[in-house]
Amino acid sequence: MSQNCTVDDTAPTETAHALTIRDIRWWSPTLFSLTLERPEAFRFLSGQFARLGLPVDGEWVWRAYSICSSVYDEQLEFLSIVVPDGVFTQALKDIQVGDTLWVDKRNFGTLTTDRFRAQDELWMLATGTGLAPFMSVLRDPYTWERFERVVLVHSVRNSDELAYREWLENLAGDELFGEFAERFRYIKVVTREECPGAFALRIPELVQTGILERAAGLEFSAERSAVMLCGNPAMLRQMKTVLQERGLSVNKKSSPGNILWENGFLPEDNRQPDL
Ligand SMILES: Cc1cc2nc3c(=O)[nH]c(=O)nc-3n(C[C@H](O)[C@H](O)[C@H](O)COP(=O)(O)OP(=O)(O)OC[C@H]3O[C@@H](n4cnc5c(N)ncnc54)[C@H](O)[C@@H]3O)c2cc1C
Secondary structure (H helix, E strand, O other): OOOOOOOOOOOOOOOEEEEEEEEEEEEEOOEEEEEEEOOOOOOOOOOOEEEEEEEEOOEEEEEEEEOOOOOOOOEEEEEEEOOOOOHHHHHHOOOOOOOEEEEEOOOEOOOOHHHOOOOOEEEEEEEHHHHHHHHHHHOOHHHHHHOOEEEEEEEEOOHHHOOOHHHHHOHHHOOOOHHHHHHEEEEEEEOOOOOOOOEOOOHHHHHHOOHHHHHHOOOOOOOOEEEEEEEOHHHHHHHHHHHHHOOOOEOEOOEOOOEEEEEOOOOOOOOOOOO
């Protein structure tokens, strides 16, 4: 950026929407949801992600964020972690209702149910904010037309990180989606504290021990399972191996296999977070 140039001068008005924050909900001291106005022109598929931008200390910072809201919502919703020392989230956590957040006009990502073919049982396995794309998938009527059974597994460290828990536990009472509740299983995993009704083992261990399938009342099958994974890189790696050992295959553009995933952290991140 030139020294005479202010952030306002460099606002990316051609490539991004400047959107007003309508609502903020804190789930825990390090996890919150943001609701923004949605421009009519902003279209996406459930499961895709957007790029959010903010000026931080005079420089524009952009980060990938999965879209949480339904493709039919009039608002856009995102779920965000607060990373200690994270450049973007340390700024985002202070944002207030009425403030502006920038959203790239394009959307990205292939964690979408249209990638599957004959499979009619959908498994969505998430750690932490990996829940976000699956909230959009769950709030899409197409999901319920397309799949006979839908299972969501959400693994977090502490129970207050079970974002959207109330809605997920009470789907039967939802005006739009209540009729599908009998075909839905919501399985909670809390690894760092006791939480009644939640498992304490990590997702790969729950699969290896058969506990997850018993809880879901479904078995992984090469013919019927469509599995979407989102979250920390360690879970993705382990689950790909575990599921391949069970005969499931990776979904590629050239072959509509069973397993799709999105690394919900930075692509270059190689650390193995402790979820
Ligand atoms: C495709 C994609 C989708 C994403 N969707 C979301 C989302 O819906 N919500 C969200 O909060 N973040 C999401 N992220 C991560 C997001 O892009 C940023 O990395 C995050 O907001 C932190 O930004 P930062 O600048 O504060 O820290 P960064 O410098 O970007 O990250 C610092 C470190 O924090 C850790 N970290 C980053 N993101 C997370 C996370 N979500 N959970 C746990 N640890 C993390 C990683 O170890 C990373 O190396 C997504 C990333 C990708 C690639």
